[in-house]
Amino acid sequence: MTLLLAGLAVPLAAQDSSATSDSATDEAAAPATMTEVEQAWQRGDFVFVRRGLKTLAEQEGTALAQYRYGRVLLEGTGGPRDVQGAVGWLEKAVAQNNADAATLLARVLLSSKGEGNAERAAELLSNAATRGDAEAQYYLGLLLLSGKGVEQDVGRAFDWFLAASEGGNMHAQFELSKAYSRGQGTQANPQEALRWLEEAAGAGLPEAQYFLANALDNGGGVPVDKQAALDWFRRAAENGQPQAQRELGTKYLVGADGVTPDAAEALRWLGAAAEAGDRSAMHNLGIGYVSGGLLPQDYNKALRWFEQASDLNLGRSTFALGQLYANGTGTEQDLAKAVALYDKAAQQGELNGALAISQMAKAGLLDGLMSPHQAVPWVMTDLIQNADAEAEAWLLGQADAGVRIAQVNLGEFYLQKEGKKAEGVDLIQRAAMAGSVPAQFQLGNLYVTGDGVDLDYVAAHKWLNIAAASGHPEAAETRAVVGDLMTPDQIAEAQAEARAYFDTARARAPQTDQVVRTSDPGASEPTARD
Template identity: 50%
Template sequence: MTRPALLPVLSLLAGLCHPLAATAQSEHTGAAEAVTMADVEEAYRRGDYGAARAGLATLADDTGSALAQYRYGRILVEGRGGPMDPIGAVPWLERAVAQNHAPAATLLARIILSDIEGLPRDAARAATLLQRAATRGDAEAQYLLGILLRAGDGVALDAEAAFNWFLAAAEQDHAEAQIAVAQAFSEGTGTAADPGAALDWLRRAADRGAMQAQLTLAQAYASGQGAPQDSERAVAWYRRAADAGHPVAQRALGTAYLLGDGVPQDADEALRWLTEAATAGDGGAMFNLGQAYANGQGLPRDHEQAFYWISRAEAHALPRAATRLGQLYEAGLGVEADMSRAIELYRKGLQTGDRPAALELGRLAGTGALDGRLAPHRAVPWAVAAIAAGDGEAEVWLTAQAEAGVVPAQAAMADLVLAREGGAEAGADWLRKAAENGSVAAQERLGRLHMSGEFGIAQDYVAAHTWLNLAGASGRKTAREARALVAELMTPEEVAEAQEAARAYREAETDRVPGGAETE
């Protein structure tokens, strides 16, 4: 279940437990006897948070003022003038809530939603507290209540009610609520979809300085999704978020200067913004810097700098960085050439779904660079990807492996050749070889082709039943379903013949030594 986003300070509180009695006693003892709220506010102004905390401890205890109790609870939560003590804040906030203090209810709700050690999370209680504060007009409570309703967290899921609370907070200029309203209008969640209204609310939040709104608005203008495409406006909003310290915006702004997209090309500005984002830990900025140095695009070509930044991006788990780093290791650019390391990085990129990694591995298979390093059947899907991209050497390699009896290569050759004009006979031959050598996928496909009579393969229900029976016995549900369909078109004698053929195949199968394992 999705949980509401809480104040960053509260996410740091887990495990910090300071007994309230000891806290209050020590702070009360050190406070002036005739302390007033004016004294506390003066202490705040001069940055003397220790005095402010001690003064609030006295006022909260002696006067019973809901405001003093709330402010004391808040200073404990914030950790000003002493350690953070959210659990110690709870009793004081409870006392303020009992006096109908809305901000105290909101802060208490935040605390009990924060998974603090020693304080069980209670979304239902938080929702009750937020309802009380929200109905009294507290914008923060309205926003948080909307989050709970939107997620069905502690309350019944109600997208329409969530939208109404978001709207109430947004109309009070609550920036996060304005973003939530924009999202609701964009997605049509809890209200009718209205792209124009979504853009208006996003602008309002961005104008109030909400970095996430500024970034989202910039991305909308950059992509033309949700706003008219306008690279200059995109850059303007990226700049505002970048100036506020948002790494993704800094990366986007630096890349814009690198490419001259929406701004004049400027290597110094590109380097400044990309370096700021990279220093802040943004893997995309590290990668863009590395690419710029590697390609000499906007920055002087420098393979050592390219290797440095791309290796940092790879260490930050950026998927495409592993493949690019592998290319540097293979070519020996900025680092000593190391084919084993390159292959390792290509395979790592492949695991993250980076398609160029498969093309690189397929290319290496075609050149023979993988021979002796990996079993041939492992490289078959990579070779197929490279062939689809027009790599002739990869096709020569795949053909050689199929002829050598590597079963996955035979199945792949069947698919490849059958898809080509005039390849029916040769493709069917490869498919039959793969099926006979134990490829379950080939057995099912051959069975289906015998059902339909496509690609020049004779329509033969007995053969279809035989191959589908074999594939089904290996666990393929779709093959068993197809076998049941073809059985309805056969006589009992034909079914018996097919079953006998499958049984004979299985008995002979133990005598076969396939040329490679099948990968599904």
């Protein structure tokens, strides 16, 4: 959890040591009253505000003047920012039991790197929260939820969020909605979750407005109401919420949900979201420029937006780039670059990237572009996802050619299939003999459990010993467990067989390097999409 000083002019994670408080070189501060200071604030004369508050804080010493002067120093209003000076004045106001000063000082401490800051901040917030300060109640709830500076207690966090929500704090109302939705610190209650989400959205919190819009758009706990959803998306977008800007812009781009397609509005909102760093907005702009129609077809702009989204780890944009280079669309055809992009997309979790590589492998189009052992995980994905016979045949061909990762992956896959266990064991044995450490560990476990082979502790100990000697992180522990079940003679026999394996290992070493994946076949499948 990150606690930001929302509402202040600048973040306070790093203090500006060069800033100084108002000094004697400033124009002499004329005596002022708090009424005059407030009038100056209203007309935007922040220099007068700052000097007036300085006079009041120093001469009258009221907690209110000290708090307000500390705040303008913190924000850099009417003069340079002075964090240290601000902290000093806030401390003076805290000493006079000013709750607002305690809350603001706590936020400064939470935004700074200092030992004990979180604990002191929790004390300050607790003091202000018990006196009814809704902002302090909200921040104290966040600390209790995360366990920062206090012992984690989701029940107490909920209680403080409820108190702050009833006091009108929209951030607390949003947190309370999430707590009711998740059953976090309280019983799950969808009706209350919706009620407090509507309260936060109505109070103007952009994130709440976006989530309410999304719920109305998709029927998430409420009846679908596309027009109301559109209104809330617009409110959130106009309040600067990037996801809402993307949703609104996309609706204008494709004409969804009764929205009339509008190029200017699509560019307005997708552009705002993209400039704010929303990678899906970048992707949608790329699609718009590739497709043409509403937006003018512009491959240069499409490439630029896809590249930016790809750099932000969006797999579908990386895949789209790969397609452009593979087909020579809007750019010079470059199959090597396309394959590299498909591989990157697959690693980013984009299934289409893996399937594109598999299709090229099955068609014999990867020669000189990607080595077989690099392609194996993605062809395995095709086999697992689609039960593709051509993918299986290609993998069997690589296994027969001695590609160990193909032997391991396909062997593990067969071990999960009735009627294929014997073939799976054979592939794992071949990989183990060729030096695959994961296969050696797997084979040792098979002999321990008798899965597809006869139970054999000597063989199990042998292969686990070999895997452990090669650095497998779990093999030594499993070997020790097996060793407790064996006689001394059996252990001696297993050790002798392990030594014999290493004595002849050099003669069996492959002539080319191979990369062996240490996880199960399914681990190469995409696991996340936006």
